[in-house]
Amino acid sequence: MRLHGYWRSSTSYRLRIALALKGLEYEQVEVNLLGAEQRSEEYRRLNPFGGVPALEVDGRIYAQSMAILEWLDERFPDRPLLPRDVEDRFAVRELAMAIATELHAPLNLPVLAYLKHDLGHSQDEIDVWYRHWIARTFEGVEARLAQRGAGEFLLGAPGMFECVLMPQLYNARRFSCDLGAFPHLTQIEAACREHPAFAAAHPDLQAARPS
Structure with missing residues (x-):
């Protein structure tokens, strides 16, 4: 593999x-x-x-x-990354797809490069763009988590949702996004940071990361 x-x-x-x-x-x-x-x-x-x-x-x-x-x-x-119960499976997919579809598309590298090099936006303007889309999507995800009363993980153990969430929280911190309004998201983030699978996958620990 x-x-x-x-x-x-x-x-x-x-x-x-x-x-x-x-x-x-x-x-x-x-x-x-x-x-x-x-x-x-x-x-x-x-x-x-x-x-x-x-x-x-x-x-x-x-x-x-x-x-x-x-x-x-x-x-x-x-x-498993997805639970067996059909309603729980939907909950995981709903939140994972919200992040994957609503954030990755406007915030990936080709889009940011186009904003800067083709449309002439400054880095400050691009940072504002980034924070806008992060906040817009995280607001809905946070509300869903609050409705479910989510704890350290969405369903008691990490799975597909946490796999998709953690990279965007990493990106949010890179762009100095204010995460104070998202206590459920940051609680899950803290739990994931303590999990060895998430620690091993972190970008800063990858061999290819520039020194």
Whole structure:
């Protein structure tokens, strides 16, 4: 099993967490997004979407991180990322998809680069953009968590939701977002930080991280 990804990519980060939670061993293959390696002809033969991550298993290539999370749970059912109960499964998917679809699209690297280099926005303006979308989505997620009375984890143990949440909390702190209005999210964050799977997957501990 080989994970083609980038050390600070949120989608690569979520897969590192999931693989660690499931106790699956894998080799990391760094794809340097800042060097545009994801757009190279060689990489596009591997992943025609031209992004990260791509998971290589037994000669097959799997792309799109949310689909890979579901595939991992079906292919390796031990230590499930999704609960058995249908309503709980919906709760996990609802919150995970809110973050994956409402945050990743406007905040990924190509969008931020377009805002800066093509549209001429300053870094301060881009930071405002970033904080706006983080707050807008986190408000809905926080409200849902409050309705459920969520504790350290959404459903008592970390799973798909936490895999998707933690990279965006990492990004939120990188961009100095005010998280004071999100006590349920930061409570889950604190619990995840103490979990070895999340610690091992953290961007700052990846071998490819620049010194």
